[in-house]
Amino acid sequence: xxxxxxxxxxxxxxxxxxxxxxxxxxxxxxxxxxxxxxxxxxxxxxxxxxxxxxxxxxxxxxxxxxxxxxxxxxxxxxxxxxxxxxxxxxxxxxxxxxxxxxxxxxxxxxxxxxxxxxxxxxxxxxxxxxxxxxxxxxxxxxxxxxxxxxxxxxxxxxxxxxxxxxxxxxxxxxxxxxxxxxxxxxxxxxxxxxxxxxxx
Numbered sequence: 001x002x003x004x005x006x007x008x009x010x011x012x013x014x015x016x017x018x019x020x021x022x023x024x025x026x027x028x029x030x031x032x033x034x035x036x037x038x039x040x041x042x043x044x045x046x047x048x049x050x051x052x053x054x055x056x057x058x059x060x061x062x063x064x065x066x067x068x069x070x071x072x073x074x075x076x077x078x079x080x081x082x083x084x085x086x087x088x089x090x091x092x093x094x095x096x097x098x099x100x101x102x103x104x105x106x107x108x109x110x111x112x113x114x115x116x117x118x119x120x121x122x123x124x125x126x127x128x129x130x131x132x133x134x135x136x137x138x139x140x141x142x143x144x145x146x147x148x149x150x151x152x153x154x155x156x157x158x159x160x161x162x163x164x165x166x167x168x169x170x171x172x173x174x175x176x177x178x179x180x181x182x183x184x185x186x187x188x189x190x191x192x193x194x195x196x197x198x199x200x
Contacts, residue, residue, distance in 0.1 A: 015169050016169075016171075016181055016184050017166065018185075018187075023162050023192055027194075029194065032194065035092050035093035035154075037064050037065045038061070039072060040058050040095050041096045042054045042069070043098035044099050050070060052178060057095060092156045093154055094155060096150065096152075096153070097150045099147070099148055100149045102145070103147065104144055106140055106143070107143055109140075111137045112136050143169060143170055145169050146177070147165055149165045150163070150164055151163040166184050
C-alpha cells in the first residue's frame with residue numbers, strides 16, 4: 001500500500017489533535033501493498049476548501065501518483081460507473097478527507113485581579129498617595145471544534161485499510177488547519193509503521 005510513500009511534511013499545532021485511529025487488523029507493515037495511483041477526495045464545507053485540501057495532499061505525494069477528485073470526478077456518474085472508471089484508469093487506492101461534525105461549546109475565562117501599588121507624592125501636599133485593586137472581568141466565549149475524518153481505501157482489496165479522526169479547535173485559516181490535520185495523520189501513520197519517518 002502507498003501509505004509508506006505518502007509524504008505530508010507540514011507544520012503542526014496543538015490546536016489539532018488525533019481523537020480516534022483505526023487500522024484493519026490484517027494490515028501490517030510487512031503485508032502492505034504499495035499503491036500505484038490514488039484518488040484524493042476532500043468533502044469539506046465548500047468547494048474552495050475542497051480544492052485547497054486536495055491540492056495540498058496531492059502536492060505532498062511523491063509516489064504513488066495522486067489525482068484530485070475535483071479534476072477527475074463527474075457529477076453524472078453513478079457509483080457503478082465510477083468504480084469501473086477508477087479500475088479502468090489504473091486507480092488502486094482512495095484517500096478521503098471529510099468534515100464529519102462541528103461541535104459547539106461554551107467556555108468561561110475567569111477575570112483577573114491585582115492590587116495596585118501605593119504611590120506617594122509630597123506628604124501633605126497636592127500629590128497624595130493612591131492605590132487600589134485592578135483587574136479584568138471574566139467572560140464567556142463559544143468554541144467550535146471541527147472533526148475531520150480521513151480514510152484510506154484499497155480498491156484492489158475493496159476494503160477500508162485505515163481511518164482516523166482529528167479535532168481542530170477554533171480554526172481561523174482553512175489552509176493552516178488542513179496542514180495541521182495532514183501532519184497529525186502523518187505522525188499517526190508513522191507510529192503504526194505505515195509510513196517511513198525519513199519520507200520527504
